Amino acid sequence: MKKQTPIIEIRDLTAKYGETTVLDNISVDIYPQEITVILGVSGCGKTTMLKNMLRLYEPAGGSVRFWDQDILSLDDAAYNEVLKRTGMLFQNGALLNSISVYENISIPLEMHTNLSTEIIDRMIRVKLALVGLSEAIYKYPAELSGGMKKRAALARALALDPHILFCDEPSAGLDPVTSAALDELILDLKKQLQMTIVIVTHELGSIHRIADRIIFLDEGKILFTGNLADAMQAGIPQIDRFFKVGMF
Amino acid sequence: MQLYLSDRTLVLEGELNKLTVPIAAKELKATIKQNPVTMIDLSRISMIDSAGVAFLEELQLYLAPKTTLLLIKGASSNVQAVIDTFSSSDSLRITKERKKGYFEEVGEKFINFCQELYSGLTLASEIFYYSGVGLFSRKGQRKGSLTQQATQLGSQALPIVALLSLIVGFIIALQSGVQLQNFGANVFIADLLAITTVREMGPLITAIIVAGRSGSSIAAEIATMQVTEEIDALKMMALNPIRYVVVPKFHAITIVMPILVMFSVLVSEFGGALIAIGLLDIAPETFISRSIAMISIKDIIVSFGKSIWFAWVIVIIGAYYGFQVKGGAEGVGKATTSAVVSSIFGVIVFDAIFSLLYL
Numbered sequence: 001m002k003k004q005t006p007i008i009e010i011r012d013l014t015a016k017y018g019e020t021t022v023l024d025n026i027s028v029d030i031y032p033q034e035i036t037v038i039l040g041v042s043g044c045g046k047t048t049m050l051k052n053m054l055r056l057y058e059p060a061g062g063s064v065r066f067w068d069q070d071i072l073s074l075d076d077a078a079y080n081e082v083l084k085r086t087g088m089l090f091q092n093g094a095l096l097n098s099i100s101v102y103e104n105i106s107i108p109l110e111m112h113t114n115l116s117t118e119i120i121d122r123m124i125r126v127k128l129a130l131v132g133l134s135e136a137i138y139k140y141p142a143e144l145s146g147g148m149k150k151r152a153a154l155a156r157a158l159a160l161d162p163h164i165l166f167c168d169e170p171s172a173g174l175d176p177v178t179s180a181a182l183d184e185l186i187l188d189l190k191k192q193l194q195m196t197i198v199i200v201t202h203e204l205g206s207i208h209r210i211a212d213r214i215i216f217l218d219e220g221k222i223l224f225t226g227n228l229a230d231a232m233q234a235g236i237p238q239i240d241r242f243f244k245v246g247m248f
Numbered sequence: 249m250q251l252y253l254s255d256r257t258l259v260l261e262g263e264l265n266k267l268t269v270p271i272a273a274k275e276l277k278a279t280i281k282q283n284p285v286t287m288i289d290l291s292r293i294s295m296i297d298s299a300g301v302a303f304l305e306e307l308q309l310y311l312a313p314k315t316t317l318l319l320i321k322g323a324s325s326n327v328q329a330v331i332d333t334f335s336s337s338d339s340l341r342i343t344k345e346r347k348k349g350y351f352e353e354v355g356e357k358f359i360n361f362c363q364e365l366y367s368g369l370t371l372a373s374e375i376f377y378y379s380g381v382g383l384f385s386r387k388g389q390r391k392g393s394l395t396q397q398a399t400q401l402g403s404q405a406l407p408i409v410a411l412l413s414l415i416v417g418f419i420i421a422l423q424s425g426v427q428l429q430n431f432g433a434n435v436f437i438a439d440l441l442a443i444t445t446v447r448e449m450g451p452l453i454t455a456i457i458v459a460g461r462s463g464s465s466i467a468a469e470i471a472t473m474q475v476t477e478e479i480d481a482l483k484m485m486a487l488n489p490i491r492y493v494v495v496p497k498f499h500a501i502t503i504v505m506p507i508l509v510m511f512s513v514l515v516s517e518f519g520g521a522l523i524a525i526g527l528l529d530i531a532p533e534t535f536i537s538r539s540i541a542m543i544s545i546k547d548i549i550v551s552f553g554k555s556i557w558f559a560w561v562i563v564i565i566g567a568y569y570g571f572q573v574k575g576g577a578e579g580v581g582k583a584t585t586s587a588v589v590s591s592i593f594g595v596i597v598f599d600a601i602f603s604l605l606y607l
Contacts, residue, residue: 087484107485108486112486
């Protein structure tokens with residue numbers, strides 16, 4: 001089997017909140033065109049890992065290489081170029097509340113491209129149609145339900161056609177039907193656009209539906225990386241308990 | 249609840265709960281006195297709750313130095329289950345923190361102060377840098393944001409600035425007019441008002457209103473964006489939050505503040521004129537000519553310089569507290585309060601410095 005080259009290489013990443021170590025020297029690779037799920041119990045450091053690997057928080061140590069560039073040592077301009085090739089769906093959407101859905105999606109397009117207004121308008125409508133939210137185009141975030149906010153935020157994350165999409169707990173706070181629909185959408189993105197997707201979640205249903213590879217975190221350390229079937233056969237008590245408790 | 253000593257056994261009887269524990273605690277010393285206790289008998293306890301379990305643990309700690317071997321016996325299965333559930337011996341061990349010494353605390357506070365000062369100065373320098381860059385390139389800012397901010401920070405503040413300035417002009421003229429009248433120096437009210445409003449009250453009153461109104465809204469807006477991850481979302485869109493959020497406010501307030509101050513001065517003068525003309529019998533043309541004659545170009549420059557400096561103080565302090573926010577809604581409230589208090593303090597301090605420099 002041909003060995004894949006990782007798209008993101010994390011080495012010895014350490015994160016701290018004050019004196020408390022949240023991530024302890026973790027090293028892991030993320031491969032292209034796969035859905036990698038970072039999972040673990042609440043408070044194990046999943047979101048911290050995501051935000052540190054994207055430099056939203058300043059890590060205490062280690063390196064994170066995107067396309068072979070260490071983003072922790074890049075200057076702002078080069079770091080921004082890396083970010084333009086990525087998109088992120090935040091846990092609660094993080095849409096800018098003072099502007100409409102349309103304007104939210106237009107921001108990255110207006111700021112980082114020289115496209116005409118007509119093209120930008122067409123791109124916004126396509127992205128909203130893709131996430132099934134055409135009817136809410138001129139609405140403000142406060143007028144949207146939780147699921148609609150997430151889909152609008154996903155449309156914004158997809159605005160610049162990113163190569164890598166990061167999702168922080170996309171299913172959190174959603175009913176099972178909406179959550180499954182969002183998973184389908186994520187699977188479509190991977191299949192149709194060959195996107196690399198990194199998801200933080202602890203929703204077992206989602207993990208079973210979409211994960212190609214899992215990274216299991218426990219108390220700031222990686223307990224397992226690999227596919228889901230192997231994880232469940234690995235005989236690691238924390239992982240066994242995580243999956244067993246969820247199956248009722 | 250009863251508590252008595254039988255041989256070397258302390259017997260507890262009845263219900264041991266949050267209502268009876270204070271009674272038991274009161275009786276404890278009188279019951280034990282200097283007698284040694286080696287056993288606690290719980291067989292007569294009919295009911296226990298978390299307060300009772302905490303009391304038992306405190307009792308063990310109290311008795312431990314006085315005895316070599318302490319046994320607890322006889323708890324029924326129900327009572328034992330409650331004891332097991334609420335037993336805190338492990339958590340007590342974990343949560344006991346080492347008490348910091350006086351010098352350690354002072355040192356820690358000093359280090360925190362230095363760190364806050366450093367991050368405040370870094371933020372201020374970034375705001376100045378990107379505001380300078382933003383004069384030549386609108387990149388990283390939304391179209392129309394300057395106009396929107398100027399309207400929000402400036403024109404919407406006009407009514408309150410007008411009302412307060414009118415009242416202040418009115419009060420100054422009234423208070424000083426009465427004193428001047430005693431010396432037959434009514435006419436000097438125009439000079440006094442001109443100097444006071446242009447050099448002091450105009451910039452100061454406007455800055456305090458803007459700090460309360462706009463400084464708080466800047467801090468609250470940025471703090472809320474921080475809490476709801478909107479700032480992180482901007483970063484992920486490869487946008488600089490300072491450039492996107494703060495710079496339009498900085499430019500807008502730099503433009504509108506001198507206009508607001510000029511407006512405030514005119515309205516204060518008008519308020520003062522009402523008193524001077526109506527109460528002190530000064531002719532309108534005398535009031536106007538004396539007022540204009542009193543104001544020098546230097547006074548106007550100092551007044552405008554102050555207004556711009558105060559505007560910057562308000563934006564920088566508002567942005568600083570907004571970006572420093574921690575926690576949720578409570579953090580936003582704290583940031584807003586701190587921003588208003590600090591910016592009013594900052595404005596008054598800088599006003600004093602200006603007054604010393606440009607007498």
